[in-house]
Amino acid sequence: MIKRENIYIRDPFVVPAYEEKKYYLFGTTDINCWNNEKATGFDYYITSDLENFEGPFVAFRPDKSFIWDKNFWAPEIHEYNGKFYMFATFIADGRNRGTQILVSEKITGPYIPWSIEPVTPNDWMCLDGTLFIDEAGQPWIVFCHEWVQIYDGEICAARLSKDLRSTISEPITLFRASDAKWTRSIKIINNHECYVTDGPFVYRSSNGELYMIWSSFIENNVYAVGVAYSKSGNIVGPWVNKEIPIFSNDGGHGMIFKTFEGKLTLAIHAPNKRGKERPLFLQIDESTLDCENLS
Incomplete structure (x- = not known):
C-alpha cells in the first residue's frame, strides 16, 4: 500500500466504482511531464478509503503510431454509452498542444486512441479537455485555449459527435481568465499581461444549477481554484x-466527485511545486459553489 501523501500526481481525477466500492485515481504521473523528454504514459491507483492506495498500474502506453510524444497531461476518465473514454492533453514537435480522446472497454484500460484527431482546434494551443453531457444528451468538450498563444487564457466549448470521435461545431468562448476578479497576471510578454486558464470541470448541482471549477493564479503566482456559474443553466x-x-493555498486543477457515503469532495493536487505535487481531497458542499449573489 502507498499512502496518499507519497503519491506523485498532478491533475488528479477520481472515478468511483460503486459496485466495487473502490476509487480509481488517474492523473499526470510522468515526473518528466514538463520538459522535452519523451513521455511515458498514464498510470492509475486504486483505493477504498482515499488514503491508502494500490499501484501504480498502467492505463496507457503509446505505440509507435501515436503522433504525440511529450507533455502527457491531465487524463480524465468518463463512462459513456457503456465504454470508458480518456480525455487527455498531448504535444509533439511541429504540432500544437491539444486534447485527444482514447477509449477502453474497462476502466482500467488499456486505453487506445479513439478520436480521429485532436478534438481541439489544430491551429490553437489547447489543454485540459473535459466531457460535459447537456440535458438533451448532447456531448460537449470544454477546454482551455492556452495563454501561451493568446495571453489571456480562455475557457471554450464545442459540440462533439455522439460517438466522441470528432467535434461538430466551432468552439465558443465561455469566458476569459481575466474576467474573474481573483486572477492575477503571471508575467508580461510582448506588452501583454498573461492570465492562465487550467482544468475546467463542470458540475450540475442537486437543484439543477450548473457550475464550473477551474484554476489560475492569484498574487505571487500562487495556484488557486475558482468557480463560475451559468446564469442560463x-x-x-x-x-x-x-x-x-x-481554494487559494497553492493547489488546483480540480474535479468534483461524491464518496460512497454521499459526501461531495473536491480533488486537487497540492502544492503546485514541481515534483512535490500530491493528491488532496477536500469535503465541500454545494453552498461552497453558490454564485447566486453575483450579478
Whole structure:
C-alpha cells in the first residue's frame, strides 16, 4: 500500500466504482511531464478509503503510431454509452498542444486512441479537455485555449459527435481568465499581461444549477481554484465568476466527485511545486459553489 501523501500526481481525477466500492485515481504521473523528454504514459491507483492506495498500474502506453510524444497531461476518465473514454492533453514537435480522446472497454484500460484527431482546434494551443453531457444528451468538450498563444487564457466549448470521435461545431468562448476578479497576471510578454486558464470541470448541482471549477493564479503566482456559474443553466452561459477562489493555498486543477457515503469532495493536487505535487481531497458542499449573489 502507498499512502496518499507519497503519491506523485498532478491533475488528479477520481472515478468511483460503486459496485466495487473502490476509487480509481488517474492523473499526470510522468515526473518528466514538463520538459522535452519523451513521455511515458498514464498510470492509475486504486483505493477504498482515499488514503491508502494500490499501484501504480498502467492505463496507457503509446505505440509507435501515436503522433504525440511529450507533455502527457491531465487524463480524465468518463463512462459513456457503456465504454470508458480518456480525455487527455498531448504535444509533439511541429504540432500544437491539444486534447485527444482514447477509449477502453474497462476502466482500467488499456486505453487506445479513439478520436480521429485532436478534438481541439489544430491551429490553437489547447489543454485540459473535459466531457460535459447537456440535458438533451448532447456531448460537449470544454477546454482551455492556452495563454501561451493568446495571453489571456480562455475557457471554450464545442459540440462533439455522439460517438466522441470528432467535434461538430466551432468552439465558443465561455469566458476569459481575466474576467474573474481573483486572477492575477503571471508575467508580461510582448506588452501583454498573461492570465492562465487550467482544468475546467463542470458540475450540475442537486437543484439543477450548473457550475464550473477551474484554476489560475492569484498574487505571487500562487495556484488557486475558482468557480463560475451559468446564469442560463446551459453550457453556453452566460458565465459569471465568483469573486474569490474556493481554494487559494497553492493547489488546483480540480474535479468534483461524491464518496460512497454521499459526501461531495473536491480533488486537487497540492502544492503546485514541481515534483512535490500530491493528491488532496477536500469535503465541500454545494453552498461552497453558490454564485447566486453575483450579478
